[in-house]
Amino acid sequence: MNETILTRADKAILDGVLDNFAELAKIPRPSKHEQQAGNFLQKFFEARGLNVVRDKFNNVVAEIPASKGRENSPLTILQAHTDMVCVARDGVNFDPIKDPIRLIRDEKFLYADGTSLGADDGIGVAEILYLVDNRDAFSHGKIRAIFTADEEQGMSGASNLDEKFFADAGFLINCDAQNFGEFIVGCAGCLFVTFKRELHYVRPDTKLFTNMAITVGNLRGGHSGGDISRGRINALKVAVQILRRIGQRGKVRLAKLTGGKAFNAIPDRAEFVIATDVQAADVEKICAHVETYLREIYAATDPNVKIETQIIPRPEKVLHAKDFDCLTNLMTLIHSGVYQMSPENSTQVIASANFGVVQTDDERVTLKLLARANNDDLIAELTDVLSQAAKLCAFEADISKPTPAWQFKSESRLLKFAEEIFTQQNGYAPEVQTTHMGVELGFFVKKNPALDMISIGTTNEHIHTPNERLHLDTVAPHVKFIAGLIEKIAASD
Numbered sequence: 001m002n003e004t005i006l007t008r009a010d011k012a013i014l015d016g017v018l019d020n021f022a023e024l025a026k027i028p029r030p031s032k033h034e035q036q037a038g039n040f041l042q043k044f045f046e047a048r049g050l051n052v053v054r055d056k057f058n059n060v061v062a063e064i065p066a067s068k069g070r071e072n073s074p075l076t077i078l079q080a081h082t083d084m085v086c087v088a089r090d091g092v093n094f095d096p097i098k099d100p101i102r103l104i105r106d107e108k109f110l111y112a113d114g115t116s117l118g119a120d121d122g123i124g125v126a127e128i129l130y131l132v133d134n135r136d137a138f139s140h141g142k143i144r145a146i147f148t149a150d151e152e153q154g155m156s157g158a159s160n161l162d163e164k165f166f167a168d169a170g171f172l173i174n175c176d177a178q179n180f181g182e183f184i185v186g187c188a189g190c191l192f193v194t195f196k197r198e199l200h201y202v203r204p205d206t207k208l209f210t211n212m213a214i215t216v217g218n219l220r221g222g223h224s225g226g227d228i229s230r231g232r233i234n235a236l237k238v239a240v241q242i243l244r245r246i247g248q249r250g251k252v253r254l255a256k257l258t259g260g261k262a263f264n265a266i267p268d269r270a271e272f273v274i275a276t277d278v279q280a281a282d283v284e285k286i287c288a289h290v291e292t293y294l295r296e297i298y299a300a301t302d303p304n305v306k307i308e309t310q311i312i313p314r315p316e317k318v319l320h321a322k323d324f325d326c327l328t329n330l331m332t333l334i335h336s337g338v339y340q341m342s343p344e345n346s347t348q349v350i351a352s353a354n355f356g357v358v359q360t361d362d363e364r365v366t367l368k369l370l371a372r373a374n375n376d377d378l379i380a381e382l383t384d385v386l387s388q389a390a391k392l393c394a395f396e397a398d399i400s401k402p403t404p405a406w407q408f409k410s411e412s413r414l415l416k417f418a419e420e421i422f423t424q425q426n427g428y429a430p431e432v433q434t435t436h437m438g439v440e441l442g443f444f445v446k447k448n449p450a451l452d453m454i455s456i457g458t459t460n461e462h463i464h465t466p467n468e469r470l471h472l473d474t475v476a477p478h479v480k481f482i483a484g485l486i487e488k489i490a491a492s493d
């Protein structure tokens, strides 16, 4: 019987892919511990007589020869990452370095027993292995299967992968997107910026009779890539705004300011301690006013924002006026949120910044900010803005080398092929987007700027949480889509 993948029953495809996934789930593979997963993949290809190499970063690269008559078709890379985010539900005993993922399958979903599932990106790996084993069922040029390590914690696998693996390739299909029917065709580059300034403390003037601890809390927070366009409140910006409003009424000095947890998290809480000659009742009024108007403006995102004040004993020391001014100037001048939306698509952010953390201690104040932009020129512009602001406010700025952006190419042939095949197979058009997150493809396109790339995937919900689950009905259509796309590429030249 001459059965192709495109005519094969969906259930057979699903079962085949899930068999591979079950093998992978037995192997503990948190980021930076991909050795065993590397062994498994290496053996998989060796057992099939295929050429496979592994580098010292645990990236695995395998070569699959073209089908007969397609030897001159362009080389296509199929890529997925081997590591996963390992998290367990409270009370679940789980050692990510030692324990397998226990799978539960029902009618609609695959999920794990008390832990994350690792469909991100184990299902991409399992699908590529399935396609390799069933390569006689579709016509294809040379295929290179690339499995990267450490995607979830710094992308060191993708960044260190030898560029020779990309030099001779025409197309790259990444299987790490999380929604079937959604194509990712561009990503942001990230700049990690640490602002620092040495602090000088003085004893507070006895005329500063109001001493207060103020807390901004009950905020939604969120991810600085995925949620920055939702317009949520940044607790640090609110804190500095209150400080300035009090400063417009009288003299105010700061004893302490802390808030936020990470570069990439929108801060949901900030705390600060002040000494001021503004009456306590007036400080309370200012805080109540800010709380009320924030609740109005941000009713859709942060309806419960809460600003609390508490009278406290006089702090022993406060920041010198100059330090106070420099700090509040910097935090006021640098915008936190969306810098620019895409001129082509008004729902997509192409430049943003997130003030993630502020912390004063005995010696210095440290501020952490993560800026993102979907092309290299915007990254350069943001770098300039941020370093100038630091200079003007007498701060040191430690600006990281940016992770590479993957700029959307409207002339992409791969995108045209993918739209055509997807619509043909599924009866509806895919959604084409760029992401404001950083993805591995940013590193790949820097290794070969001519590479035509797309990121696609099955539908995986609640990734990076114990509720992660795979929509089973998207697996077979996704495998058929990849096979169809590869056939299209093979027939294109």
Ligand SMILES: [Zn+2]
Residues within 6 Å of the ligand: 081, 120, 121, 151, 176
């Ligand atoms: Zn992933």
